[in-house]
Amino acid sequence: MTPPLIRSPFSFLSSLTVTSLLIHCPQPPSPEWLTGALVRLQQTYPDDAFEGTMRYTAVSTLTDLPVSVRPDQPQPENVKYMYYPRIKCRDCPGKLYTPGPEMGVNNFEVHLKNKQHREKVDRRVAESQGARA
Numbered sequence: 700m701t702p703p704l705i706r707s708p709f710s711f712l713s714s715l716t717v718t719s720l721l722i723h724c725p726q727p728p729s730p731e732w733l734t735g736a737l738v739r740l741q742q743t744y745p746d747d748a749f750e751g752t753m754r755y756t757a758v759s760t761l762t763d764l765p766v767s768v769r770p771d772q773p774q775p776e777n778v779k780y781m782y783y784p785r786i787k788c789r790d791c792p793g794k795l796y797t798p799g800p801e802m803g804v805n806n807f808e809v810h811l812k813n814k815q816h817r818e819k820v821d822r823r824v825a826e827s828q829g830a831r832a
């Protein structure tokens with residue numbers, strides 16, 4: 700009689716997945732300059748829903764800005780991997796905005812003024828008011 704096969708609860712994870720879990724957790728908190736800037740933006744745009752997030756991303760060692768690394772292409776030189784602050788707009792999923800200590804959240808504020816974004820916010824606000832009425 701063969702003993703029952705004992706499987707680790709994590710055996711379905713490949714070692715690669717476990718490694719990436721270790722790399723991706725825990726996520727560091729957003730830097731203070733970002734949190735402060737988002738609080739100010741929220742006061743200016745009270746109806747908008749956004750949040751700061753940290754993404755493990757490829758960053759150029761020359762510019763200190765995120766670069767896009769395509770898996771089907773060789774890794775570019777002068778790239779390091781680090782957690783980089785991003786801003787996520789909850790009304791426009793799938794888009795991440797890159798703030799910076801110097802440029803601040805200016806490019807995200809441009810997004811908040813974007814017509815398509817404002818239409819989504821207005822629609823969400825109208826729906827939530829309709830639900831309450």
Ligand SMILES: [Zn+2]
Nearest residue numbers: 788790791816
């Ligand atoms: Zn948006």
